[in-house]
Amino acid sequence: MTETILLDMDGVVLEGPGTPQSVYDRAADAAVDELGLEPTDRQRAGLRSHGYESVESACAALGTDPREFWRQKEEAASRLAAERIRSGERAFYGDVAALESLAERATLALVSNNRHETATFVADHLSAPFAAARGREPTPEGFRRRKPNPHLLEETLAELGVETGLYVGDRETDAVAAERAGLEAAYLRRSHNADGPLPEAVTYELEGLDDLREVPAER
Template sequence: MTAILFDMDGVVLEGPRTDPQVYADAADAALAALEADPTPAQRRDCRTHDHELIRTRCAELGIDPARFWELKEAYASSGTHDRLRSGERATYDDIDAIRDLGERTRIGLVTNNRHETAEFVASFVGIDFDVVRGRAPTFEGYDRRKPDPYYIEDALAALGVTDGLYVGDSPKDVTAGRAAGLETAFLRRSHNRDHELPTGTTHELESLTELPPLIESPESA
């Protein structure tokens, strides 16, 4: 197997997504940085990920929506990093298996989360990923999230390979991995323990520790 790519939230970081309060705080910080004075309704809408709604509210407030989004993403990254440093959000106990795999094959971190946070997490957990990809801090970057295979394909191009395995914890991970031409592994965690196995899953895992023998099997050669 030429490469193994990993999702981040729900695979490396505990929980399937960033806490919504992080985004609410980030939106508030971005509005303050741009010296906007929103009504409660405008503030509420700016805290969402609805691009058209955000563009409308930014126009009402006289601020650049692209700049607001960029700041919001940056503040969200900062808030996420603080939660990781403080231990408010933890990593899973089995991620040492990823580090061990890195000694045998190329590994990558590919997430719908922000690229700034993906790079921070790679450094924070001390895993030497060969490639790290997360969403760009733009509206277009957000729209390229999985199930779109864009970031997975970008990571594969950076590695110079076309085959491998993508490990994730959600149906969109399986969809994106398959669209990129990869085998897929659906990792069971507490938040998806009872979910139906996504259509198209190649492997079902109870732990990342099941990966080493899997990639050494003849079927994965």
């Protein structure tokens, strides 16, 4: 089995392919209240958007700093995401239990396009010990450096002091980012990607996290 295993979060350890739009809607509304804004319905829709450009445009119309609004929105989304996990509204996949025994033989890290605060929260709540956890920073630059940009993976490799390993993901962007970072890619099948084509640059196809025990050791 490979000595360093980096794992995506959404769709790999956390059920579901990503944060639902309802969380971003509530996070944007919380930022609106915190900053005392009075957006029109159209402006509120822009502020609720997951993309930074729409938020920036709405903030310009409202005369407020888009970077500050984005930070407030990201922080609120992280709080809401943590509440959903604590309450059980969003659960972990059952096979995350396999990570505890894997951690006895490999260094594990969590690397996600999701927010850094959420990634660290998830890593802390899993029974397996993670040597590192990394997500996007609550800035426009952090949002733009999401996978398939290899930035998050490269930063994590540098933190761990390694250059090789395996990245486990459930999207084509994960495989592309892994290849760009010099990692092998494992594609994990879940219900949301069960019938999709296997992305290029994938070395291993997994039916569950238990299959990681069958991945050969690094040479």
